[in-house]
Amino acid sequence: MGNLYRFVEPVVLLLLKKKGCSYGYELAGDLEAHALTDAAIERAALYRTLRQLEANGNVVSEWDVQGGGPARRVYSLTRAGEQHLEEWATVLEQISRAMARFVKDVRSLPAGKNSGARKAAAREAPRQSS
Amino acid sequence: MGNLYRFVEPVVLLLLKKKGCSYGYELAGDLEAHALTDAAIERAALYRTLRQLEANGNVVSEWDVQGGGPARRVYSLTRAGEQHLEEWATVLEQISRAMARFVKDVRSLPAGKNSGARKAAAREAPRQSS
């Protein structure tokens, strides 16, 4: 199913809201736990998503040169970002419901062989009635 | 959010199972009603999805030259296709649950301003102390 790049964004927003602020490398770890799909998340996708979120004004970043190790680019949500997260929640809620309906629909059908229609035989009463 | 090309496939499979068999132009109409997202579905995506499903052995097609109007390429599910649909149901069920969890998670957080962490202020005790 691939990486479903689009769902990296909302999860990152949620994590940032929960944690207050964070940086790419750390988020990469947390992402596994919160991912909407079981697909592994690409590092590249994560970094690119963060940059894009910043370009769109949903997060801001600044360098943290303090602790040991290389510098970190620390991100935090803006107000626009919080709102964006809410919007994601609304959208995902709808999709979630639609998917649940879909699953129920599939399950409600006779399993196994295709009951209603024999193969592509169908062409029994074609409408050349005109 | 775009067309979410990936979700055209399961919906087409479901429709074919329900109807026994059908063709592109007709499916295009039904798709609106069953779509998982509110995005309109591209004709191009539909036709290409059908071809791809056939290439993967999930459906078979034959020409219907009978009725009025141009010939139709009529598709129907194979047994592999039925199984593929089941698999889709399993996957989508998981994603649906994960999304619902996500939404609940978002909603459970304090709305409005970011409580836990003030802006990007964080850097309160910067280490120019060195």
Next chain:
DNA sequence: GGTGACTAGATGGAGGTTGCAGCTATTTCG
């Protein structure tokens, strides 16, 4: 018998996304 509307399938190509592989740099540990 010409014209437009409708049905039906399909493709072309610009532009965007993704996944992989790799790069740099800093610090810590043995």
Next chain:
DNA sequence: CGAAATAGCTGCAACCTCCATCTAGTCACC
């Protein structure tokens, strides 16, 4: 020193998406 871990970032081929457009058959109408 050299290796490993941390941290961020980029290049690029392959792939996907979206829009526009094309072909062609039939029908209704004048």
